[in-house]
Amino acid sequence: MFDDRLDAARQLAGPLDHLKPARPLVLAIPRGAVPMARHLAQALQGDLDVVLVRKLGAPGEPEVAVGAVDESGWVWVAPYAARLGADAHYLEAEAARQLERIRERRRRYSPIRAPQSAGGRTVIVVDDGLATGATMTAALHSLRQQKPARLVCAVPVASREALALVRPLADEVVCLLAPEHFQAVGQFYREFPQVTDDEVEALLRG
Numbered sequence: 253m254f255d256d257r258l259d260a261a262r263q264l265a266g267p268l269d270h271l272k273p274a275r276p277l278v279l280a281i282p283r284g285a286v287p288m289a290r291h292l293a294q295a296l297q298g299d300l301d302v303v304l305v306r307k308l309g310a311p312g313e314p315e316v317a318v319g320a321v322d323e324s325g326w327v328w329v330a331p332y333a334a335r336l337g338a339d340a341h342y343l344e345a346e347a348a349r350q351l352e353r354i355r356e357r358r359r360r361y362s363p364i365r366a367p368q369s370a371g372g373r374t375v376i377v378v379d380d381g382l383a384t385g386a387t388m389t390a391a392l393h394s395l396r397q398q399k400p401a402r403l404v405c406a407v408p409v410a411s412r413e414a415l416a417l418v419r420p421l422a423d424e425v426v427c428l429l430a431p432e433h434f435q436a437v438g439q440f441y442r443e444f445p446q447v448t449d450d451e452v453e454a455l456l457r458g
Contacts, residue, residue, distance in 0.1 A: 260408035261288035274374035305390040306350035320390035370398040381437030385414030392421040
C-alpha cells in the first residue's frame with residue numbers, strides 16, 4: 253500500500269536514482285501522474301513534462317480500456333476489444349473523441365510549458381499504476397518515434413498482464429509492486445483523489 257501518489261513517487265525515486273547523472277526528462281501521463289513526475293524530476297535533477305495519451309473506453313463502460321490513442325493519432329487496440337463490443341466503427345469514433353480531448357489538453361498546457369523533445373535523452377514515463385497498460389503502451393510507442401537514448405517506464409504498481417505488455421516497449425521497467433490479485437490501481441493507495449486540470453497547470457508552472 254502507498255499512502256498517496258507522493259509517497260509512491262518517493263518510493264520510486266530510489267530505484268531510479270541511477271539515472272540522475274543523465275538529468276532525465278520525466279514525462280507524466282496526465283492527470284494522476286503529474287504530481288509524481290514533478291517530485292521525481294526534482295529528485296533526479298531532471299526536466300518535467302507530460303506525454304499526452306488517452307485510453308479508449310469500452311462501449312457502456314468508459315473506465316474499461318479497450319485501447320489507447322497517442323497525440324499523433326496512432327491507436328493501440330486491445331486483443332479483447334471485440335469481445336467487449338468495440339468494433340472497428342466504434343473504435344474509430346472513440347479514438348476521434350479521445351484525440352480531441354488530447355488536443356484540448358495540449359492547447360491548455362502548452363502556453364504553460366512548451367513540449368520538450370525526447371530525442372537523444374534518457375526519458376522516464378511515469379504513471380500512478382497500470383491496470384491494462386493501454387495508455388502506457390501508447391505513450392511508449394509515441395516516445396520511441398522520437399528516438400530517445402533510453403526509454404524507461406516507472407510505476408508504483410501494475411497488473412502482471414500490463415507489465416508483460418509494456419516490457420518489450422521500454423529499455424527498462426521499474427515497478428515496485430505487481431500483485432497476483434489486481435482489480436484497480438486505486439486499491440493500492442490509502443488516498444487516491446482525482447487530480448484536476450487546474451492542479452496539473454499549477455504543477456507545470458512550478
